[in-house]
Amino acid sequence: MIGLTGFTQTLSAQADSLAITDSLAQADSLTEVLLADGMADTDPEEGGFHKQLKTKFIDGNAGFMSLVALALVLGLAFCIERIIYLTLSEIKSYRLMEDIERLLKQDDVEGAKALCRNTRGPVASVCYQGLLHIHQSMDAIERSVTNYGGLLAANLEKGCSWIKLFIAMAPSLGFLGTVIGMVMAFDQIQQAGDIGPTIVARGMKVALITTIFGIVVALILQLFYSYILSKIERLTAQMEESAITLLDLITEYKGKMKSEE
Numbered sequence: 609m610i611g612l613t614g615f616t617q618t619l620s621a622q623a624d625s626l627a628i629t630d631s632l633a634q635a636d637s638l639t640e641v642l643l644a645d646g647m648a649d650t651d652p653e654e655g656g657f658h659k660q661l662k663t664k665f666i667d668g669n670a671g672f673m674s675l676v677a678l679a680l681v682l683g684l685a686f687c688i689e690r691i692i693y694l695t696l697s698e699i700k701s702y703r704l705m706e707d708i709e710r711l712l713k714q715d716d717v718e719g720a721k722a723l724c725r726n727t728r729g730p731v732a733s734v735c736y737q738g739l740l741h742i743h744q745s746m747d748a749i750e751r752s753v754t755n756y757g758g759l760l761a762a763n764l765e766k767g768c769s770w771i772k773l774f775i776a777m778a779p780s781l782g783f784l785g786t787v788i789g790m791v792m793a794f795d796q797i798q799q800a801g802d803i804g805p806t807i808v809a810r811g812m813k814v815a816l817i818t819t820i821f822g823i824v825v826a827l828i829l830q831l832f833y834s835y836i837l838s839k840i841e842r843l844t845a846q847m848e849e850s851a852i853t854l855l856d857l858i859t860e861y862k863g864k865m866k867s868e869e
Contacts, residue, residue: 673821675781680825683774686767687832694764694839697729701846704732705853708739712861717742730760730843731850738854742861749858753851760847764840768833775829782822789818 711720724736737756
């Protein structure tokens with residue numbers, strides 16, 4: 609009886625082991641099926657934006673696409689430099705003029721000069737230039753402020769000509785790639801001796817991709833350039849307004865000094 613019982617327990621243990629093994633095998637098979645279905649559902653042509661952009665970049669002739677990408681990088685570099693410079697040049701001009709007015713009323717011309725000298729931006733520089741010639745005639749002060757303001761306005765537009773160059777270059781490079789792509793397509797047609805849709809489509813695809821990228825780059829740079837121009841116009845308006853206010857303050861200061869004499 610003892611032997612029979614042990615034999616029965618052994619058979620039960622083996623059966624349980626076989627059942628567990630079958631379950632694991634079924635689970636592995638199910639996992640493989642699910643993975644296979646998932647891989648089947650995933651289209652290798654599909655991917656993230658980075659992958660698609662890379663594919664289109666290669667399809668559009670890497671040589672010309674690299675030139676377009678270089679125009680984008682250099683153009684953005686100039687745009688970022690101008691945006692940072694113009695942003696740092698912006699101040700609250702009305703507060704500066706209020707402080708200058710307060711100091712001139714206290715007859716503290718040197719304090720007003722120090723205030724302008726320690727304030728960043730072209731508005732403060734124009735005011736400092738006017739205060740440097742405060743003891744000269746009003747015509748001389750106005751001429752000095754006008755000339756110096758013109759130099760500062762030109763300095764604000766420094767580098768903008770390069771941005772305009774890259775805006776013009778990007779679509780031009782794209783069109784150049786288009787023409788070369790068309791020439792390549794006709795060469796392939798000539799070599800094949802047949803006008804097949806596949807041969808024509810391949811050349812047209814390369815041509816159109818370079819054009820699209822060139823136009824997109826030009827649009828991106830144009831948006832940044834328009835934003836830069838708006839900041840330049842705002843700073844120029846602040847400079848002109850502050851210069852007029854400064855001339856009025858200096859006129860008032862000179863009148864007060866003459867009355868005291």
